[in-house]
Amino acid sequence: MTEKKKISIVLFSGDFDKAVAAFTIASGAAAVNYEVNLFFTFWGLNVIKKYKNRNAIGRGFLARTFNFLMGGFSHLPLSRLNFAGASPKLMTNLMRKRNVATLKELIEASILLKVNFYACEMSINILGLKKEDFIPEIKEILGVAKFLNIAEKGEILFI
């Protein structure tokens, strides 16, 4: 019996377009039977924060300021040509028009296809967040050593 193919993605970026790329690869790989691990860290944590929590979360003023500025899922900017948020909407419209899955649909597909979601312990500590601030699909909050262990013998992408 051969080992299952594996791909692990560190999603560091909180940019809309890079999140689309990460979830396209994640769901695409899971669809052809890869084990897929998504590790959210730094700005990438925005993608999996609960919507309502935009303003209030984090311990301490500094952390709250950062969290506010980071926004959440529906506030992801584009890595280029953002135009104060107009472009992500424009791109979402284009995706709908072309029958390409939107980011929301790609995330849902990834969950259905059993992509594993992990969150980075250190970033969460810095920001004073906790497990409850994220969508319930987060399997575990973990550090580098544990992540390397999970990712071992597979591909690793840093996005």
Next chain:
Amino acid sequence: MTEKKKISIVLFSGDFDKAVAAFTIASGAAAVNYEVNLFFTFWGLNVIKKYKNRNAIGRGFLARTFNFLMGGFSHLPLSRLNFAGASPKLMTNLMRKRNVATLKELIEASILLKVNFYACEMSINILGLKKEDFIPEIKEILGVAKFLNIAEKGEILFI
């Protein structure tokens, strides 16, 4: 007989400096006999768009707007310190002065060294482009599953 070493690069970025990095790695790896696959997606598609097509391409107004804003090969910005396009020119001058290959030369070297060029099906669909809008060296337009298949058992970089 041992399998040929393999490296696959997803070029997501359309930044001039990142394109230089991608093609430096690609041509350098091909020169020491690696199989090299370059997969152009999102902004990275700019690098391989035909020059003349700056204004007119894409189906529909939204896609045309995006394509116009994205520019083409000779309009790639720097990821930092871009100064309205002055810095890529400055860097190209530096590269010439130091006898380092310019981006154009790196792309030509990659083609000569038989680096495989692929373009991302989904991004092309979103933008309403077609194979003819790109340089003829593009071997195939394909999706995630096919790409993973090609990249299997090699290194994968996301740039």
Next chain:
Amino acid sequence: MTEKKKISIVLFSGDFDKAVAAFTIASGAAAVNYEVNLFFTFWGLNVIKKYKNRNAIGRGFLARTFNFLMGGFSHLPLSRLNFAGASPKLMTNLMRKRNVATLKELIEASILLKVNFYACEMSINILGLKKEDFIPEIKEILGVAKFLNIAEKGEILFI
């Protein structure tokens, strides 16, 4: 006897937050006995430039201008929400407050844990720099072929 696990990181970015990510992965992997290779290229060279050298280095006016603009270790910007350098300081304060290692501490830990530092020959040539402009922990200045050789059979991340 099994081969030692290996991870190699190309640090292309000069952003403060991405440098934190790179050194967190590097020191974390080294701590669990991975062989770790850090390859500094382009903007990433800033992280390992000697502090005092901010203004004067590089051969020729163009290179000096670039080097000045690139700054050095203590001038790394954040990849997002930089606010003229305020945010890296804010993030460093947060890291101290939460007892998370700061970038300086992560670099020191990486050195203690014997992470290998390499610098990219081509970028250094473009900028007209030399080995003496960098911290003494740089083991070697090398090109793509040599790097691939060192990274072979391990993971490669591009940050």
